[in-house]
Amino acid sequence: MGLLFCFLGAISFGLLGTALKAAERRKADAAGLVIAAYAWPALLMLCRTLLLEPGVHVPAKVFVIAVIFGVCAAVASLAFQVSIGIGKVTVGWLMMNLSAGVPVIVSVWMYREKVTVLKVAALALVLISIGFLFWGQVLERRATAPKTAQGR
Amino acid sequence: MWFLLILVILLTNGMSAFGLKMIAAWGLPESVKYPYLTAWYAGGLAVIALPMLLKGMRVGRTEFVWGGVAGALSIGGQVAMAVALASGVPGHVVFPIAIGGSIFVVALAGRVLFGERMNPPTVIGLILGFVAVVLVGVS
Numbered sequence: 001m002g003l004l005f006c007f008l009g010a011i012s013f014g015l016l017g018t019a020l021k022a023a024e025r026r027k028a029d030a031a032g033l034v035i036a037a038y039a040w041p042a043l044l045m046l047c048r049t050l051l052l053e054p055g056v057h058v059p060a061k062v063f064v065i066a067v068i069f070g071v072c073a074a075v076a077s078l079a080f081q082v083s084i085g086i087g088k089v090t091v092g093w094l095m096m097n098l099s100a101g102v103p104v105i106v107s108v109w110m111y112r113e114k115v116t117v118l119k120v121a122a123l124a125l126v127l128i129s130i131g132f133l134f135w136g137q138v139l140e141r142r143a144t145a146p147k148t149a150q151g152r
Numbered sequence: 153m154w155f156l157l158i159l160v161i162l163l164t165n166g167m168s169a170f171g172l173k174m175i176a177a178w179g180l181p182e183s184v185k186y187p188y189l190t191a192w193y194a195g196g197l198a199v200i201a202l203p204m205l206l207k208g209m210r211v212g213r214t215e216f217v218w219g220g221v222a223g224a225l226s227i228g229g230q231v232a233m234a235v236a237l238a239s240g241v242p243g244h245v246v247f248p249i250a251i252g253g254s255i256f257v258v259a260l261a262g263r264v265l266f267g268e269r270m271n272p273p274t275v276i277g278l279i280l281g282f283v284a285v286v287l288v289g290v291s
Contacts, residue, residue, distance in 0.1 A: 002239035009232035009250035014257020016225035023218035032211040036219020042193035049186040058187045065171045066188045067195035073168035074196030083157040090262040094281045099166030122287035129281035136274030
């Protein structure tokens with residue numbers, strides 16, 4: 001049963017990427033889309049917060065890091081939405097997920113987490129993968145550049 | 153332009169979930185995550201909405217509908233993962249399946265629905281990236 005929900009999660013997140021590309025094809029404004037995508041969960045979380053039992057103390061530092069990382073997420077969402085108008089949604093989506101390598105490095109540095117062979121291998125693969133994706137993009141640009149020039 | 157956007161995605165998106173780890177490290181109660189997430193979404197909302205408001209721009213119907221769909225699918229994915237974890241499936245199984253699987257779904261949709269064709273380096277990059285994401289999830 002638990003595994004079924006893993007696959008439902010995969011389908012849900014996959015459809016999220018697909019929906020964002022579909023919105024881009026319908027000429028949806030990237031910033032407006034991000035605003036709408038953040039407004040609904042913000043409202044939902046606010047309702048859930050108001051339902052908390054009174055007396056829960058939330059230190060100010062929690063709000064500070066929440067705003068910092070929330071801004072990071074919104075900037076990433078906007079960059080993703082703009083990027084899929086220029087490049088491929090598959091590559092953009094993969095980059096969104098490859099970025100998970102960054103907190104792995106920060107965790108090792110910040111919390112002195114153990115550096116395992118698996119972590120090193122995963123991060124090395126992240127870098128190699130990004131290299132190939134960038135190379136692919138450069139080749140694509142070169143292939144389309146003469147056509148664009150001829151079209152002028 | 154594309155390279156700059158990808159660099160921004162790589163540097164900002166991964167770190168966006170790091171706050172929950174910091175809260176866990178501070179030993180704060182589980183219920184703190186709700187006010188945290190409220191401020192998280194509000195902060196993200198404000199940084200995009202304020203410049204738009206200052207320019208006098210408005211969110212249209214298309215953005216409102218598709219943004220709602222995106223928000224619902226995002227919450228659906230999070231809930232599905234939370235249920236899987238709560239039912240005893242370990243995190244090193246849940247995250248690679250959910251995240252790796254989503255890449256497969258998007259790649260399939262990109263090819264079938266949006267007609268995206270890829271050159272050999274991009275295909276190799278995607279395969280290696282898929283393996284890397286699964287390994288990051290496992291590690």
